[in-house]
Amino acid sequence: MSGETEYLAAYDPREFPPVAVTVDVVALTILGGVLHVLLVERGEPPFAGRWALPGGFIRPGEDLDQAASRELAEETGMADRVHIEQLASYGAPDRDPRMRIVSVSYLAFAPDLPDPRAGSDAADAAWYGVDHLPELAFDHARILDHALDRARAKLEYTPLATAFVGETFTISELRGVYEAVWGVPLHAGNFHRKVLSVPGFVESTGETTESGGPRGGPRARLYRAGDARLLHPALLRPEREEEVR
Amino acid sequence: MSGETEYLAAYDPREFPPVAVTVDVVALTILGGVLHVLLVERGEPPFAGRWALPGGFIRPGEDLDQAASRELAEETGMADRVHIEQLASYGAPDRDPRMRIVSVSYLAFAPDLPDPRAGSDAADAAWYGVDHLPELAFDHARILDHALDRARAKLEYTPLATAFVGETFTISELRGVYEAVWGVPLHAGNFHRKVLSVPGFVESTGETTESGGPRGGPRARLYRAGDARLLHPALLRPEREEEVR
DNA sequence: TGAGATGGTCTCAGTATGAGAAGAACGAGA
DNA sequence: TCTCGTTCTTCTCATACTGAGACCATCTCA
Incomplete structure (x- = not known):
């Protein structure tokens, strides 16, 4: 374990390969009696043209919750009347081909949301019924599954x-x-x-x-x-x- | 919102002020019929001499769960027989005075753990009864509160x-x-x-x-x-x- | 005007709940 | 060895909650 000790003594996080932190938002609403989730069509690689959860990098001076609210507002224009809560974090080393990215996922619920609009880095945005989803970019299918489990459980208590x-x-x-x-x-x-x-x-x-x-x-x-x-x-x-x- | 667009177009996460990702572990065990949590005494600033949750920076190529298991093993020597699960993430911009740090917290439970040992960057390590805690470094008191809530709830179902x-x-x-x-x-x-x-x-x-x-x-x-x-x-x-x- | 759907309330049997009691098995000290 | 207090395990009982079904009044639509 002394090798461990030396390793850590020499460890300076500032010299590390860069890690970026993003937030991804699972925004749910009900349309026509069916649960829908907000998705955006990616305009740029990786996964250009593929649908994904709305999200983006956190900014300096911004808390995680603020980042999630901002990302949601950029797509829906609504930040009020929206319940938002943290879900889980995902940090597999290869989950994004560009670089090491740790994503903090959020769950948002809202009634009567307006039609979504495409954000700056998205080609399009739309509500999808959770039973008719397209193939999602990155590990977003897993994040969405987790979010639905959580939403269903929270409804109980x-x-x-x-x-x-x-x-x-x-x-x-x-x-x-x-x-x-x-x-x-x-x-x-x-x-x-x-x-x-x-x-x-x-x-x-x-x-x-x-x-x-x-x-x-x-x-x-x-x-x-x-x-x-x-x-x-x-x-x-x-x-x-x-x-x- | 065009200002928004320009902002994002010029946005390159690699040029950003560095963000580091750490894991912090709330390890619980029962000693003498009382719930105890594993704490380490910090050996270096900030908060030198103050007790804190065991944790540290994630390493390249390492998933979040792996990082949490590793940090726990470094303090207890036991990685087997230990249930570990992700809790929540904390990313307030000022939560660490050194730099922007996002921490992913984990919850671990184990029976009959051996006496803890100090890790490389810790002066000491010990089990504390949850009703007799010292003042904790960073926002670790909040993380611990959250962890105890979760543990108590998970026992139910x-x-x-x-x-x-x-x-x-x-x-x-x-x-x-x-x-x-x-x-x-x-x-x-x-x-x-x-x-x-x-x-x-x-x-x-x-x-x-x-x-x-x-x-x-x-x-x-x-x-x-x-x-x-x-x-x-x-x-x-x-x-x-x-x-x- | 009638048919069909919905809102709101009831009943009923089955199941889970907290509180208490009781019998049997055991350790420790007299 | 005997006795007492402790603990394990099983009961009982009254209360509360559950799913399933039935009922009537009210409303829309054809």
Whole structure:
């Protein structure tokens, strides 16, 4: 282990092969009842013409969270009303052919996002349904998988779903979020009971929708997000045998 | 936004002020029924003489996970039998006075670790009970807080607790892990029922301990970890009102 | 106007929960 | 050796939560 010691004594990170740090954002929204992710088409090599997660290098004086918010805003124009949180970091030595790049991934959720616009280094930008994805650049498929797992799990024990809907919403709209993200239909009656029984999840506005649903049905009561940060009891997904072992 | 475009067009990460990437490891073990964390005393500025999480710069050709395992092995001599997983990344511009450093934190759990040894750049290394911590260098107190939150949460829905005990163990030993990490006493009877009712959490070896406990009691049956990756149903912590809102 | 869909509430059986109790096995000290 | 306190393990019981299904009132659309 003395070789180890000498190695470290001679170690000066400033003389190292350069390492760059990027942020990559997995931005999710719901369109037409289907979960969509924001992708950009790369305009330059490597992977020119291939779709990728929006992201870029962090800048001096900028925190990681700020970098992620900035990258997202550059593509969507919306930084407000967007929940964003750190996901994980990826640093395999060969994950980018140009140089050593460590990427910090972020997860963002938002309702009713405007059409995306291409950023400066992207040829195009678009929302893709998560079940109809193109082949992604770099290791972005893996990052996206990880992000979806996390989003699905967080829906269980946090009020995250309210970040996908508007200021006020109906229980059915909220259920639509869970069904879109989890990809399974839920029992309307039980979902209703459960949401209202969790303290602080939603609070009534006293109002109802102006009219019934597009295919009939009575007017629905409107709610807004409550002050809970954790759902207790949690809304658990239907059994997932395959994930247990 | 054209200023933005020009900015990016002129952007070459290789010309940037250098960014270094480090890994910091929160290594946890249980000693005398109390959760302990591995700390090293810094031998060099900044924060010389102050205690910190073990960690260091990533090396060329080394993945993040490898770097974390290496740093842990340098302090404990044990890399086997140690569960290690990524936690989060920290990149505030001023978190290290020397230069821009982004740190990827890791969480490690292990049973019966040997006495730590000081690494090359550390004056000393020791296990600290999590309720009797010294003041930590950098933003390591925050990283540690985050790590403890994560460890406590993972105990609920994963078989992580089995990583803190030996190859075979009694239900009481397993309960000791939960009590040490959560910091609360648990109902022995209910804990027993619960652990055995979760499919794949533990499996019987058919053996029992050689003798009763140090203060009496019958011999306990021995179990080994099962093949479950997720606990279903989960072992939930007692109510935590304060964390809900 | 009628058919079909939806919102909201109930019931019911099955399962998980916390709290307490009890019997048997064991160590330690009298 | 005997007794006491401790621990392991299994019960019981009341309460809470769960999924599945049913019900009625309300609304849209044809």
